[in-house]
Amino acid sequence: MRKVSxxxxxxxxxxxxxxxxxxxxxxxxxxxxxxxxxxxDNVPEAIGVVDARTGVYTAPNGRVFTGGSTPxxxxxxxxxxxxxxxxxxxxxxxxxxxSAHAPESELSNMVADILRERTAKIVKRRVDFAITxxxxxxxxxxxxxxxxxxxxxxxxxxxxxxxxxxxxxDLLNLLNQLAENKMQCVSGVRMVVNNHKLESVEIGGKxxxxxxxxxxxxxxxxxxxxDGISVAKNARKLIQTDEIIGKVMEAYVRNLTAEGKAxxxxxxxxxxVK
Numbered sequence: 001m002r003k004v005s006x007x008x009x010x011x012x013x014x015x016x017x018x019x020x021x022x023x024x025x026x027x028x029x030x031x032x033x034x035x036x037x038x039x040x041d042n043v044p045e046a047i048g049v050v051d052a053r054t055g056v057y058t059a060p061n062g063r064v065f066t067g068g069s070t071p072x073x074x075x076x077x078x079x080x081x082x083x084x085x086x087x088x089x090x091x092x093x094x095x096x097x098x099s100a101h102a103p104e105s106e107l108s109n110m111v112a113d114i115l116r117e118r119t120a121k122i123v124k125r126r127v128d129f130a131i132t133x134x135x136x137x138x139x140x141x142x143x144x145x146x147x148x149x150x151x152x153x154x155x156x157x158x159x160x161x162x163x164x165x166x167x168x169x170d171l172l173n174l175l176n177q178l179a180e181n182k183m184q185c186v187s188g189v190r191m192v193v194n195n196h197k198l199e200s201v202e203i204g205g206k207x208x209x210x211x212x213x214x215x216x217x218x219x220x221x222x223x224x225x226x227d228g229i230s231v232a233k234n235a236r237k238l239i240q241t242d243e244i245i246g247k248v249m250e251a252y253v254r255n256l257t258a259e260g261k262a263x264x265x266x267x268x269x270x271x272x273v274k
Contacts, residue, residue, distance in 0.1 A: 034061030039147055040088035043081045050075045087149040092253035094263040098141040100134055102183040103193070103271040107141050108134060110265040111249065112187035115161065118248050119217035122241050123163040128203050129171065130187040130217035132159075132245070133227045137185070146263060151253060155246030159219035165237035168210040174231065175201055175208075181228065183271060187217075194274040219245055 030036055038046035048059040050071055057071035058064050065071050081088075098107040116130035139153045166174075175191060178184055179198040192199040201208045213236060220240055223232040232238055256263060 030060075033059035033063060035059065037142075037147075037149075038081060038088060039090055039145065040081075040085040043078060047078055047081070048074055050078060084149070087147065087152060089148045090145045091148050091151070091250065092146040092257045092263050094141050094143055094146050096264075097143040098265065100137040100140070100185070102134060103273045104183075104186075104267050104269075106265040106267060107137060108185035109187070109267060109270065111137060111245075112185040114248060114252050115219070115245065116187040116217045118243070118252075119161045119163055119241070120215070122161065122243060123239050125163060125215050127163065127215040127217045128188050129214055131174075131222065131229075131231060132185045132219050133222060133229070134185055135227060136219065136221065136245070141263065146253060148250065151250045152246060155244075155249055157221070157246075159221050159245045161241045161243045161245060161248065162218050162220050162223060162232075163237070163239040163241070164216040164218060164223070164232050164235045166214055166216050166231075166235055168208055168212045168214060170234045171203070171214050171216065172198075172201070172208055172210055174229070177229070183273070184227070184229070186270065190270050192272045192274065199274070 033048065035048065036046045045060060048057060050057045054066075055071050055075075056064060056066050057074045059074075065074075098110075099105060100108040100111070102108075112130050112132055115132055116127050119130065120127040136157055136159060137154055138156055139150070141154070142150055175189070176198050178186075179191070179193040180196050183193070189201065189203055190205075191201040203214060216231060218231045221227070222229045223238070223240075224230050253263060
């Protein structure tokens with residue numbers, strides 16, 4: 001079940017509960033109605049049908065609701081779909097579901113790598129390292145068809161890509177902070193953390209040099225205190241671009257599709273926590 005469909009499923013499930021029954025918790029899996037996340041062209045199959053004459057709602061699993069709030073809620077959702085058609089466009093295909101979680105994951109690695117590569121192209125500078133926050137990835141990548149709604153739900157914040165030039169000493173301090181507190185999505189690094197202490201770190205396949213300057217890609221949310229991180233602290237140079245990470249990810253998925261490729265990624269041991 002896609003997280004982006006959770007509200008639809010939950011509303012129709014709860015609306016179908018009879019008054020006076022004891023409330024229980026259920027997994028958001030559509031077992032009461034069979035409702036799932038609709039695309040632009042499968043609304044009846046995904047949400048069901050409400051008879052305009054009788055007001056009877058027939059759910060995707062065949063269950064019939066003749067009264068109460070369920071048909072009313074279903075009508076609201078069904079009638080809203082034409083206005084949502086744009087975001088229901090299928091723009092890609094994912095071979096499997098991917099989530100974002102520490103210390104590293106397929107989805108977070110993909111996002112951090114794309115952030116690093118795209119920032120380098122925009123600013124026309126070498127980018128050695130990239131960091132963004134797990135909290136900026138709000139839902140999982142679904143298996144199968146990927147809609148524009150999936151990507152926009154994944155990246156709902158208007159976070160702009162930024163380039164920061166940091167001395168190795170300051171980059172090391174940032175990585176120590178991640179090790180001690182909370183790991184984030186990273187690219188261009190291999191690091192080993194043991195008991196919340198940074199045991200080893202390489203940038204671009206070489207030991208981090210505290211005297212060298214490194215190009216760092218990030219988002220503006222993390223420049224000065226977002227999630228407790230200040231990437232721009234002591235920066236020698238800062239370039240804030242106009243590109244938004246959600247738009248960058250949308251373009252990445254569309255380009256894969258245009259090339260006849262599916263969305264696939266993997267973990268690579270860039271972050272090891274002992």
